[in-house]
Every structure is written in C-alpha cells, then in structure tokens.
Amino acid sequence: MTAGTASLDQLTDWLSRFRDLVTEQQSYLTELDSAIGDADHGSNMTRGMNAVMEKIGAGGAGAVDELFKSVGMTLVTSVGGASGPLYGTFFLRIGMTAGAATALDGTALSAAMRAGLEGVVARGKAEAGDKTMFDAMAPALDAFDASLAAGDDLAAASSAAFTAAVAGRDATEPLTARKGRASYLGERSAGHLDPGATSTALLFEALAGALAKG
C-alpha cells in the first residue's frame, strides 16, 4: 500500500486550516446555533482555535502526541460549553493514540481519529441520529477507512472523508435533536442543520486541504 504519510507539518496545517475555516464561518455557525441553541458556537470555536494556533504557533512540538495533547488541552481550557470538552477530547485522544511519531501513515491516522471519536462518544454519550457532531464525524471516518482499504492514498481518503462529513452534516437537518441544547426544543429543532456537525464538516474540509497533493 502506497498510501503515503501525513507529516507533522501537514497535521499542523490541518489545525491552521481548521482555524481559518471556523473564523471565516464564525457568523454562519453562530446563526445556526441561534436557531436551535444559544448563539455562541461560532465565537467559541474561533476563540478556541485562535488559542490553539497561538500555543502551537510558537512551535516546539517535536512529535504528534505532543502536538495534539497541547491542542486538546488548549481547547478544553479555553472554550467551555460543550464544544470545548468534545473537540478537546477528540484531539487529546488523537495525541494519546498516535504516540511519539513524527508522521502518521493512513492506518495510524485512522486509528488515532477513531480513538478521538470514541472519546467524543464517551464524553457526550451521543449516538447516530441524535443531531450532533457525531453524525458528521462517524461517516467521515468510515469513508476514510473505506477509501484506504480500496488502496487510495491519504489525499483521496481525506477527500472522501470530507464528502461524507458534508453528507452527514446535511442529513442532520430533518432530525429532532436528542442531545445538547437543541434537544430542549423537541420537534422544533427539526429543519435546521446541527451547528456541531457543521463545524465537524469544516474539520474534515481542513484535513482534506492539508493532505491534498502538492
């Protein structure tokens, strides 16, 4: 399998692109959150990812585990709300699973992101169809794995993950929320995209951008 690897620089670029995307989409994320939540998702994600880039922009992370543990802790301690612990846990688990590598091949990156998803589930107790970030993240990881298994390289696999995350995001629109603040609206939460699934689609858009070929 010539899937290639994701270097430390590319993984850092993933985070930087994610910061740029949530900053660009800040008003949109907050607008989605206004419809079914409490109007702070855009500002929270922007504040968190800016803190992350400030922290890791100073450099110093010599290995993947160090990088992502620092990212996770920064999110947990700077964001608050539900997205702080959830995105924070996602990156913390990536760091814990990846170990002291300086690059990840497809299998290792997949295993790390799977561990991240398991952490999100353990923290948020969400299941498929609850109208949460899970609904974008789980199909994205499935598509990533399927693409790798078919012999694709990392660029193709991450692009497949992005496509699946977008489809998962769009599929949250008709759902009635069963977790998070939107669940308090009951059936009135239907007909709106989930803000968390929307920012998760940006996470995979950032990954696809960072791992795209040259």
Next chain:
Amino acid sequence: MKKLINAPEAVLADALNGVAAAHPELKVDHVNRIIYRGTPTRKGKVALISGGGSGHEPLHGGFVGLGMLDAACAGEVFTSPTPDQMQEATKVADSGAGVLHIVKNYTGDVMNFEMAAEMAEAETGVKVASVVTNDDVAVEDSTWTAGRRGVGVTVLLEKIVGAAAEEGRDLAAVTDLATRVNAAGRSMGMALTSCTVPSAGKPTFEIPDDMMEIGVGIHGEPGRHRVPLAGAASIAQQLVEPILADLDFTKGPVIAMLNGMGGTPLIELYLMYGEVAKLLEKAGVKIARNLVGNYITSLDMAGCSVTLLKADDEFLKLWDAPVNTAGLRWGI
C-alpha cells in the same frame, strides 16, 4: 445592538472589574474568572462551588458570601466555564471538608464540571461531590435526551444548602440535602422577547409583537411552543398548570419564586406574582415564603419564570437562616 459595553469580547472581563469595584468584601480572580468570598473557607466547612455561563446575573457570582456559595466560576456569556477554572476554585475553596459542585443540567456545564472533578481529585485529592439541578418541566424527561434543564431551583438550592454547610454538616449530608431540594422543585419559564448575546450582536430569535414563547430556558433560546400573546392571568396559568401537573404541591408549605428574565420591570413581575399566588391558592397550595425579582436571568430577555419548591420545616429553617450576598441578604 445597543448595550453598555466597551467591546463584545471584553464584556466578561470588564464586568468582573465592576464586581470587584462594587464588592470589596469579595475576592475576584480575574485570570481564572472566579469570585470568592473575601475570607477563606472556615476549617471544617464544606465548600459550595457553582458556575456557569455568564448572562444569568445575579446567578452565580451574586450568591457568593455568607450562607450561600464559597466560589463561583464565570464562563463566557451562555458558555459554561472550563474545567481548569473549576479545578482552581475547588482547590482554593476546599478547607479539607470537601467541595460540593452545584451544576445546572446543560450538556456543556455537566461535561466541564465532570472533567474538573476528575482533575481535582486526581491532582490534589480534594473530595468532590456534585448535584445536577434539573427542574424545568418544559422539557420532557427521558433517558434518550439531555434531560430537563436546571433553572430556578438552582437559586433556592444554593440558599438552602448554603445554610446547611454553614451549620457544619459534612459533605455526604450536604450532598444528600442538595439532592432532596432538587427533587422537590419544579420550574416553568416564558419569554416575550429573545435576548442579544453581545458576541452575536443581534437577538437570538425574532418574535412578532402578538406572540410569546412558552417553555423557555435561560439562554435566549426559543421555547417549546410559540403561542399568541395573552393577558397576565392566562400566562400565569400556562406556567403554573404544567408545574402542578408534574408534582403534588398541596401536601405542605412551598417556597415560590417569581423570577424575571432580565428585561421585564419589577411592576410586571409583582403583577405576575399576584396572578400566580391567586392560582396557587385556588389549587390548594400554601405559599410559606416567596421571592420576586431578577435572580436567574437571560441577559435582556423579557419574560419570567415560576419556581415552586416543596418545603418542610428543615428547608424553611435553612431558608430563614442569615444570608449575606450581593443578590440575597437577610437575617444579618
């Protein structure tokens, strides 16, 4: 957006400066955004800590002081504080007798407080117990959802349990009491308008002049139902009925709170309290104590909520005990 602020991103820091200036009897940690009592927790007294998103003032910072909380952690507007803030408050406020975390049932608050308790116990060995309030009858309770929201009962609980901690009850007894208070209370809220989160810059939702939201929480979010605006008597009925349908309040005295959401004048809150009191009397509910005013708010949202708490002699005695905080003060 017209607000008395310098910049949307500086609201919390600037407000904490104001709290420090107004209340020299409190200690404000501006870095960690924690409000403490001015004097350390008395040796052997269980420390009570709460916290949550800002925008609900006087909750929680306004309830720090003798007879209520030992510390309150302030998050960004409507965003729960972070685990490191709560961990710091837990470490500082502990006198060796342990710490009770009072958490409103919102996904973010619960997750952040859970992480804080794990971190505090792992790092410092402080004994941490927690109670999660969930008194909002607007939300159907189910194991498949995030469950009922924690709203008005949180205020009454902080007062009653705070008095018990001053008496010197241990962590297990204080936690047990907190659980009983939460189980004995129910709330229901409504909104005439939404509110404007400073960082969002515009109202969270638009609502026509002839409509209102029934079953709102405290974050400017829409409620369970949008219905035609009605007179105060009818609104009182729409709030009281679901509460009485959920729990029997006729067996003994109750503490009743008519709470403003932040943007409704006191004259209307008293008017509403009158309507609520009439309905309760008709239903055979005996109000032993009451609170009317803005205690757990939603920025500039117009509207109100009703909270009822079944109160036995123990609860009433603790309710009447001295309290000296910015938000509640009597018996001093």
